[in-house]
Amino acid sequence: MKRRHLIAGLAGLGIGAANPVLAQPRPRSGEKPFRIYMALFRGWEDCAQGFKDYFVNQGIPVELIVRDAGQDKSKLAGFVAEAKEMKVDLVFTWGTTVTQEMLGPWDKPDPARHITDIPAVFAIVSQPVGAKVVPDLVSSRRNVTGTTYLVPLETQMALIQSYRPFSVLGMVYNPLEPASRITIDELTALGRQLDFRLEAVPVDVADGKPQPTSIPAKVAEVKAAGALFLYIPPDTFINVNRDVLTGAALEAGLPSFAAAENPVVNSKAMFGAVCRYYPVGQLTAYKAEQILVQKRAPADIPIDAPKRMAIMINMPVVRALGFYPPMNLLGLSEVIDPESRP
Amino acid sequence: MAWSLSRKVSVALLGILLSTMVMTGAFGYYKFQSVLSDQVNSRYSFVVFTIKRKIEDRLALGLALRALRQIQELAELEKARDSQILGIQIYDSNREVLFDTDRGTIGSRVPSTWLEPLSAQGTQPFSLTDEDSALVGLPLVNTLGKVEGAVVLRYPATYLEQELGRLLQRLAGEFAVVLLGSAVLSVIAASWLLRDVRQRLVAMENTLNQSVTKGAPAKPGRDAFEGDFVRFCGKAREAVEQIGEASDEVERLDRLA
Amino acid sequence: MKLDSSRSLLIRLFALAVLVLVTPLSILSLRALGEFEQGMVPELDKKAAAIGRDVAGQVSRALGYGIPVDRLVGVDEFFSPMLEANPEIRYLAITDPVGRVKFINGVDRDELEPHYRSADMNAVGADGVKSSIGAYMDLALPLTAGQTVAGHVHVGFDQNHIATRLSDILADVAVVIVSSLIIAFEILLFVVFVNVTGPLKLLRDLVNRAGHGDFTHVPTSGSDDEVGRFLRAVQGTLRQLDGRYRQLMAYVDEVRSGHFDKGVVAKVGDVADRINFLYRFSPSGKPEPMVERRATDIRLALFLFVFAEELSRSFMPLFAGRLASSVPNVPIDLVMALPIALFMAAIAIASPLAGQLAERVGPRRLFLIGAVPATIGSLMTAASFGMFDLILWRTLTGFGYAMATMACQSYISHAVKSDRRAQGLGVYVAAVLTAGIGGNALGGVIADRIGLRPTFVVSAILVVLAAMLVSRLLSSADPAPGEDQPRPPGGRHLLRLLRNWRFTVLMVFAAVPAKMALTGYLFFLVPVTLSQQGWEVAEIARIMVLYPLVMVAVSPLAARLADGLGWRAGQVAVGGLIGGVGLLAPLLLGGGPLSIVVSITALGVSHGMSASPQLALLPDLCWTECRRLGNTRVLGFSRFVERLGSVAGPILAALFIPLWGMSGAVAGLGVVVLSMAVVFAIASAAYGSGPHIETEEDPA
Known part of the structure; x- marks a missing residue:
């Protein structure tokens, strides 16, 4: 019965959730709410909302201390000091910058400048390993865990397979970007598991710079190698030149899949998948619950991304290719179609 | 009232018939009711399932449950399609009604018992009752596999009874007619079947009376039983005579003195 | 037809019972089933419509995005989970505007296409069109792409689905009818025996004696039916005869004691001696009512009692299994087996004791005593909450069962001394077997429809009924306890049997x-x-x-x-x-x-x-x-x-x-x-x- 009163009390406050700063659930008599210090970088957005909603929905009493750096890196040192002074139960860090500044590198955090004794969860860090927040995704080996927001490659491949089974996957990449190499290695390994071959073609490099003009030829090369899909990785060079790449793919009659939102929504990639921030926030809160309620060590909680993702289908491109999505996938997807009639 | 043999047999038969009819009727009715309510339930489960699927697809797109404004229209559309649906509600795991075809109740709370089926986390639809309405619902599960709330569909609990009521009345009428017919038939048939017994008993009684009191010679019996009986009659007659003669003789001897 | 034999009369009456029970029940069952099927149709239609709308909605959405109807992808994967989740749907299909089957799941397209090609699909409104195709009920709903009809979705229902779902009712009815016939047979046997053949058999014995001049007994009759009247007529004749005899004897005594002439006295004595030589009258001063026990007397009670116990036969271990959660550390299978095993153990232990008790208190009282634990055991089984008390109640019921069945055996073995022994045993075995057939089958139906626990209550009621029957019918027929039974040798002698x-x-x-x-x-x-x-x-x-x-x-x-x-x-x-x-x-x-x-x-x-x-x-x-x-x-x-x-x-x-x-x-x-x-x-x-x-x- 007690628990139900609590849930009721929490939910009553939940109605006012539109104004997140006010959303500080009332402590329950006899049991103190968990105090969570939320360090944000670009204000209150979906991830923070998902984080907060999770506690409300699960009936876990929390007091959220919300601080927004407003994209000002210099404020973060103050946040660290404040969190330590308040002796909060948990720290939540949003984004790579905040996480790096507040939690420090995994191998040598500075107890004076970083949060070390208080358990922390991070969110919206695209490359936690690359950013040296954690040594690997299995364990942080310290008082930290968190979430990534990139759809795991395996999930991406399964998604492409569900659109149409394929045996050759094409990819055009920037050889100067080290991340591309990692993606190629991982995809090659996955190909052995899932029985497909990766056809990865680097763009031409001139004067130490990748040449966007070479993209259409490379796409044609991939197509000629028998690729059924073109894989578009989340990569800066590609993102900048997305129109050239996706346009070339469409021209070549090669369906394209993007692991980012822009190529699909604002360009001509045929379909794509990303993790939305709201479920990332929920998943981060889920890890916080494991630390606070179930008293698990953060080092024991692996870092991962939400299992399900937002799938987007660019319908004009689909029609132009005449390469239609299966019914079930269509049902699950967000369809981008400016001329949509239904 | 004399309980003749045929009446006893008829009553026994009709008693058995009545109890058998009541039993088969009750069993058949229960079975039918359960099949029909399964059917109604499965139809509404399907409707609820389609709503659940649409909500969960949107949850998977990374939207908060309470932010899914289109769900209100979806629920209203489904309700408009079936006049028997009293309402469709979506509530979250804090019992707060987020969407309801009856917009007035949005923001109110569902009974705490409505949360119980959610903890089971099954994919099977659950059933609830609420005053005079029956509910069928499904939990809403987010991408973390956690229950965010539930969608329930409300339909009149008396729906089945209304449907069945007319049907039962009609059947009850036939029931009564058949029972009555069987009663008449069994009385007549039993009486006819026992006629032989009755006639022979009467015949034997006559033989007894004739033979013992009037001394008429008994007709030979038709079977061993009647043969025995005729011998008995003869013996009884003989005994009556013997005793009579003996009495006469004693009287004669008594007077002699 | 023999008047003192139940057989032919019973056959006739049983034929009547079959006629009177089976005919109306069959008519009503079929009528009810028809009504039930009709009652289900609207519900199925509604479900077909709900599914059809959902499918049409999703396909129309795809068509709205410009996917041509014949180039839809993954329709199989889309349809098959729906068919799986809704067993009453036999197929889902998508046709183009002229009725060509583009996609189909569940049945072969050739079964349906001719129908779709010939049907006028333009007539299909937004609510769809229902038509009957062979064994299927087909609901067609339009698929729209924008404003144009791009084809149709077809939802096919199995018309026999309802009949299949309801076929259990027929099986139930059949079981109930067969059980009823068995019960009817037992009751008719009882009615015929108690009212007709029993008294007449007795009468025949009596008539046979009287035919040889033995007028010591008169038939008894409490009933006012034809047999009763006849028996009373015979009784009247015999009483009259007896009266005359008493009169004669009184006269003879008077003459003997009062007459002075020894010669007359001697002659009168001769007359009396002659009569007494020719005929036998009751020495007690009036004719004695003739009473005899027959194996059949107790048959209905035995039947009801065994029937009651058989009701739970088909689900006893399942019932135990449901209660089993309350026993940790004991394997569930053993827990389910124990109530049966202990019930049997109780019978094994109690039967020899009950056999001895039967000789002491008489079968009637033993049956009534046994009915007490049997009733309590059944009622408490219905209310049992855990494994241990269930075992206790089953054991108690077992004791009751042993006593009641031993009482019946004892009654029969005493009753058949004048009869043939095999017949007596036959009565016992027949009652137990018919009860086994009817009780088990009916018990399963009852348990399925009203629940396992209430079935035990039904058992208890039947046991009480059996006890009432015994108490009413055997009241005058019980022998005085402690007959001239030689005390049989003890158990140690029995164990010696094993040396053989x-x-x-x-x-x-x-x-x-x-x-x-x-x-x-x-x-x-x-x-x-x-x-x-x-x-x-x-x-x-x-x-x-x-x-x-x-x-x-x-x-x-x-x-x-x-x-x-x-x-x-x-x-x-x-x-x-x-x-x-x-x-x-x-x-x-x-x-x-x-x-x-x-x-x-x-x-x-x-x-x-x-x-x-x-x-x-x-x-x-x-x-x-x-x-x-x-x-x-x-x-x-x-x-x-x-x-x-x-x-x-x-x-x-x-x-x-x-x-x-x-x-x-x-x-x-x-x-x-x-x-x-x-x-x-x-x-x-x-x-x-x-x-x-x-x-x-x-x-x-």
């Missing part, structure tokens, strides 16, 4: 395994296995009833065979082998219902074949003991020994389950039974032509 190797072999290797198979397999493994395979209790009961049915069919043939061949030991051996082999069916046929049917049938054949020869063997094998101890004692002891098998059966089966699984346990039990049967078969060959004597009349 022929007896011991018969018991241990034929009687015990037979009971083990019955309780371990039929009573325990069959309900548990079938229930695990998802069968309902009513269906389980219907399958279990095969056993007594087969037995009823086989027994008379076996008896004839035994009489013809005189090869009793061999028959027992063959029966045992059949039963053992039958239990091995799961090895060949898997654990499905077919193998269970085969095993149960084999068990029925086995027991039908060996049960009566096994009984008849006893006096052959141990005639000296029978002479010394009495047939009843030997028989009682053999019953006790074989009941040990009844106790062991479920426990053994339960211990096998964790080792080898359900089918393995059946086969394991089969191996045990079969190997024992083989031992018996070999040993019985050595019985040779040992000492034989004719079956003696029970000296007790």
Whole structure:
């Protein structure tokens, strides 16, 4: 019965959730709410909302201390000091910058400048390993865990397979970007598991710079190698030149899949998948619950991304290719179609 | 009232018939009711399932449950399609009604018992009752596999009874007619079947009376039983005579003195 | 037609019962089923519409995005989970505007396309069109792409679906009708016997005596029906005759005492002597009412009592299983087996004691005493909340069962002294068997429809009814307790029976395994296995009833065979082998219902074949003991020994389950039974032509 009163009390406050700063659930008599210090970088957005909603929905009493750096890196040192002074139960860090500044590198955090004794969860860090927040995704080996927001490659491949089974996957990449190499290695390994071959073609490099003009030829090369899909990785060079790449793919009659939102929504990639921030926030809160309620060590909680993702289908491109999505996938997807009639 | 043999047999038969009819009727009715309510339930489960699927697809797109404004229209559309649906509600795991075809109740709370089926986390639809309405619902599960709330569909609990009521009345009428017919038939048939017994008993009684009191010679019996009986009659007659003669003789001897 | 024999009259009346019960019930059932089917149709239509709308909505969305209807992708994967989740839908199809089938799941397109091509699909409005195609009910809904109709979605319902769903009702009705006929038979037998043939049989005895001049008895009659009137007429005649005789004797006494002439006195004495020589009148001053006990008197009560116990036969282990959660550290299978085993143990222990008690207090009182624990046991079983109290109540019920059945046996064995013994035994066996068929089958239906616990309440009510019947009908017929029974020798003498190797072999290797198979397999493994395979209790009961049915069919043939061949030991051996082999069916046929049917049938054949020869063997094998101890004692002891098998059966089966699984346990039990049967078969060959004597009349 007690628990139900609590849930009721929490939910009553939940109605006012539109104004997140006010959303500080009332402590329950006899049991103190968990105090969570939320360090944000670009204000209150979906991830923070998902984080907060999770506690409300699960009936876990929390007091959220919300601080927004407003994209000002210099404020973060103050946040660290404040969190330590308040002796909060948990720290939540949003984004790579905040996480790096507040939690420090995994191998040598500075107890004076970083949060070390208080358990922390991070969110919206695209490359936690690359950013040296954690040594690997299995364990942080310290008082930290968190979430990534990139759809795991395996999930991406399964998604492409569900659109149409394929045996050759094409990819055009920037050889100067080290991340591309990692993606190629991982995809090659996955190909052995899932029985497909990766056809990865680097763009031409001139004067130490990748040449966007070479993209259409490379796409044609991939197509000629028998690729059924073109894989578009989340990569800066590609993102900048997305129109050239996706346009070339469409021209070549090669369906394209993007692991980012822009190529699909604002360009001509045929379909794509990303993790939305709201479920990332929920998943981060889920890890916080494991630390606070179930008293698990953060080092024991692996870092991962939400299992399900937002799938987007660019319908004009689909029609132009005449390469239609299966019914079930269509049902699950967000369809981008400016001329949509239904 | 004399309980003749045929009446006893008829009553026994009709008693058995009545109890058998009541039993088969009750069993058949229960079975039918359960099949029909399964059917109604499965139809509404399907409707609820389609709503659940649409909500969960949107949850998977990374939207908060309470932010899914289109769900209100979806629920209203489904309700408009079936006049028997009293309402469709979506509530979250804090019992707060987020969407309801009856917009007035949005923001109110569902009974705490409505949360119980959610903890089971099954994919099977659950059933609830609420005053005079029956509910069928499904939990809403987010991408973390956690229950965010539930969608329930409300339909009149008396729906089945209304449907069945007319049907039962009609059947009850036939029931009564058949029972009555069987009663008449069994009385007549039993009486006819026992006629032989009755006639022979009467015949034997006559033989007894004739033979013992009037001394008429008994007709030979038709079977061993009647043969025995005729011998008995003869013996009884003989005994009556013997005793009579003996009495006469004693009287004669008594007077002699 | 013989007036003092129930048979022909009963046949006629039973024919009437069949007519009066089966005809109206069949008519009504079929009518009701028709109504039910009609009642279901609108519901199915609505569901078809709901599914059709959903499918049409999703496909229309795809078409709206510009996907041509014939180039939809993944329709199979889209349709198949819907077909799977909704078994009443037989197919889903998408056709183009002219009715060509573009996609279909569930049936072959050739079955439907001709119909779609010829139908006018333009007429399909937004609510769809329903049409009947062969066995299917087809609902067509339009697919729209923008404003144009791009094709149709078809939802196909199985028209027989409702009939299939409701077919259980017919099975229930059939079971209830058959049970009712069995009950009707028992009640008619009772009515005819109590009202017609019983009194007339008695009358015939009396008439026979009177035919030889014995006028000591008069028939009694309390009823006012035709038979009663006739009996009263006979009674009147006899009373009149008796009156005349008394008058004569009074006169004679008067003359004797009052007359002075010795010669006259002597002559009068001669007259009186002559009459007394020719005829016998009651010495007590008035004719005595003639009373006699017959085995049939108690048959209905026995039937009802056994019927009550049989109601829970098909689900007893399942009921125990549901309560089993309250016992930690005991394997669930054993927990399910224990109530059966302990019920049997209670019967085994209580029966010999009840037998002695019957001689002391008389069968009527013993039955009434036994009804008390049986009623309480059943009621408390219905209310039991855990394993331990369930076992307690079942044990109590077992005691009651032992007392009531022993009371009936005792009553019958006393009643049939004037009758033939085999007939008496026949009455007992027939009542138990018919109760077994009807009770088990009906119990399954009751349990399925109103629940397991209420079924035990029904049992309790039936037991009370049986007790009331006994209390009312046998009130005047009970013998004075403590008849001239020689005190039989004690149990130690009985144990000496075991030194007779022929007896011991018969018991241990034929009687015990037979009971083990019955309780371990039929009573325990069959309900548990079938229930695990998802069968309902009513269906389980219907399958279990095969056993007594087969037995009823086989027994008379076996008896004839035994009489013809005189090869009793061999028959027992063959029966045992059949039963053992039958239990091995799961090895060949898997654990499905077919193998269970085969095993149960084999068990029925086995027991039908060996049960009566096994009984008849006893006096052959141990005639000296029978002479010394009495047939009843030997028989009682053999019953006790074989009941040990009844106790062991479920426990053994339960211990096998964790080792080898359900089918393995059946086969394991089969191996045990079969190997024992083989031992018996070999040993019985050595019985040779040992000492034989004719079956003696029970000296007790």
